[in-house]
Amino acid sequence: MPRIFLFSLIFLSWSAQGQQLETFIDEAVRNNPNIQAVEKQHAIATEKVSETSTLPDTQFSGGYTLSKTEMPMMQQGEFSVMQMLPWFGTISARGKYATAMADADFVDIEIAKRKIAMAVSQSYYRLYEITKKQEVLDSNIELLRAYEQMALASVEVGQATAVSVLRLQMRQNDLLKTKLVLEQNYAAELTTFNKILNREEVTDVSISDSWTIPEKDVEIDFSTLMLHPEITKFNELNEVVSQADILNKKESAPDFGIGVQYMLLNEAPNMLMPMATLSIPIFNKKYKSVTRQNKLKFEELEIQKQASENSLMTQLQTAIRNRNSARISLETQDNNLKQAQNATEILFKNYETGTIDFREVLDVQELQLKFQISRIEAIGAYYIQKSIIDYYTAEK
Numbered sequence: 001m002p003r004i005f006l007f008s009l010i011f012l013s014w015s016a017q018g019q020q021l022e023t024f025i026d027e028a029v030r031n032n033p034n035i036q037a038v039e040k041q042h043a044i045a046t047e048k049v050s051e052t053s054t055l056p057d058t059q060f061s062g063g064y065t066l067s068k069t070e071m072p073m074m075q076q077g078e079f080s081v082m083q084m085l086p087w088f089g090t091i092s093a094r095g096k097y098a099t100a101m102a103d104a105d106f107v108d109i110e111i112a113k114r115k116i117a118m119a120v121s122q123s124y125y126r127l128y129e130i131t132k133k134q135e136v137l138d139s140n141i142e143l144l145r146a147y148e149q150m151a152l153a154s155v156e157v158g159q160a161t162a163v164s165v166l167r168l169q170m171r172q173n174d175l176l177k178t179k180l181v182l183e184q185n186y187a188a189e190l191t192t193f194n195k196i197l198n199r200e201e202v203t204d205v206s207i208s209d210s211w212t213i214p215e216k217d218v219e220i221d222f223s224t225l226m227l228h229p230e231i232t233k234f235n236e237l238n239e240v241v242s243q244a245d246i247l248n249k250k251e252s253a254p255d256f257g258i259g260v261q262y263m264l265l266n267e268a269p270n271m272l273m274p275m276a277t278l279s280i281p282i283f284n285k286k287y288k289s290v291t292r293q294n295k296l297k298f299e300e301l302e303i304q305k306q307a308s309e310n311s312l313m314t315q316l317q318t319a320i321r322n323r324n325s326a327r328i329s330l331e332t333q334d335n336n337l338k339q340a341q342n343a344t345e346i347l348f349k350n351y352e353t354g355t356i357d358f359r360e361v362l363d364v365q366e367l368q369l370k371f372q373i374s375r376i377e378a379i380g381a382y383y384i385q386k387s388i389i390d391y392y393t394a395e396k
Contacts, residue, residue, distance in 0.1 A: 049102060059082040062079035064264075084257040241301065258275070315388070
């Protein structure tokens with residue numbers, strides 16, 4: 001029963017932490033300028049769909065003879081209007097091509113959102129690491145101050161030397177220096193985090209008090225990698241090339257035009273004459289070349305897709321391996337901390353008998369701090385690798 005209760009607390013804690021991070025991710029997705037730029041690019045591509053339905057400019061022409069001629073049936077002037085029209089289905093093909101281009105750009109929005117989510121998560125976890133390291137340093141500095149008082153008391157009764165006190169003070173100075181460095185690191189990372197969310201650099205961030213690693217990792221379905229937008233984009237690009245090929249065939253067909261001409265005649269009734277014109281691409285090497293280019297583009301995209309699949313799979317496997325290594329490291333540090341605590345208890349039992357060696361106390365304290373820092377880094381590394389795994393396998 002206590003085990004079930006503990007698991008429930010861990011789950012609720014992890015869920016609350018996840019909800020807080022999700023709030024930051026939502027804010028970044030709304031405000032990040034990189035995503036906004038990609039969305040504008042997609043909006044432009046969508047607007048181009050409307051552009052494809054337009055016809056060529058209507059041609060107007062006319063002429064008038066200023067000097068009056070005496071010859072019968074002679075034209076005094078003429079006026080004409082002509083509208084060129086593409087071959088049947090060409091306008092529709094242009095629209096489908098533009099739509100395919102817009103769909104390909106839309107995939108870039110999903111890729112950008114995933115990358116922003118990963119960047120927010122990783123920066124948040126680094127802030128967590130720095131915060132927890134600062135807390136550990138504070139507790140160790142307080143511990144060293146307590147040891148210093150014990151050493152001073154031991155010096156008075158001849159059980160320790162002044163050198164032991166100085167060693168403890170130097171160790172405190174070293175930790176204070178490390179703490180100052182961490183404060184600089186935190187300020188830099190806070191700026192990075194806030195800029196991803198596109199807000200003021202100094203905006204404070206609430207960091208969850210404690211992160212825990214779940215007892216068991218969720219099993220990864222590697223088939224979901226094929227649904228990643230970096231892969232599915234190649235399907236959209238293939239559609240773009242396919243529509244470009246259809247459009248090329250339509251544009252290789254003749255264009256035709258219809259119009260009317262109005263003629264002003266001397267000493268005769270004026271005439272209105274319908275007109276038609278046909279434009280035939282006799283020298284069509286251009287269109288044949290485009291067809292060959294499209295075929296090569298299909299082959300190029302297939303090769304690029306295979307290369308992208310291999311790259312993403314490699315990166316996913318690497319992230320899983322690093323995540324598992326972080327779990328192993330955490331378990332190791334937990335065991336080391338237990339042993340360091342046992343060593344500390346033994347040393348202070350010796351203190352009660354007046355035989356404590358403060359050099360050993362410092363050695364154990366240094367090891368204990370090392371294990372505490374390594375434990376924090378292991379948790380941070382676990383979640384950073386998890387953010388990479390989520391980038392490749394999350395449904396959205």
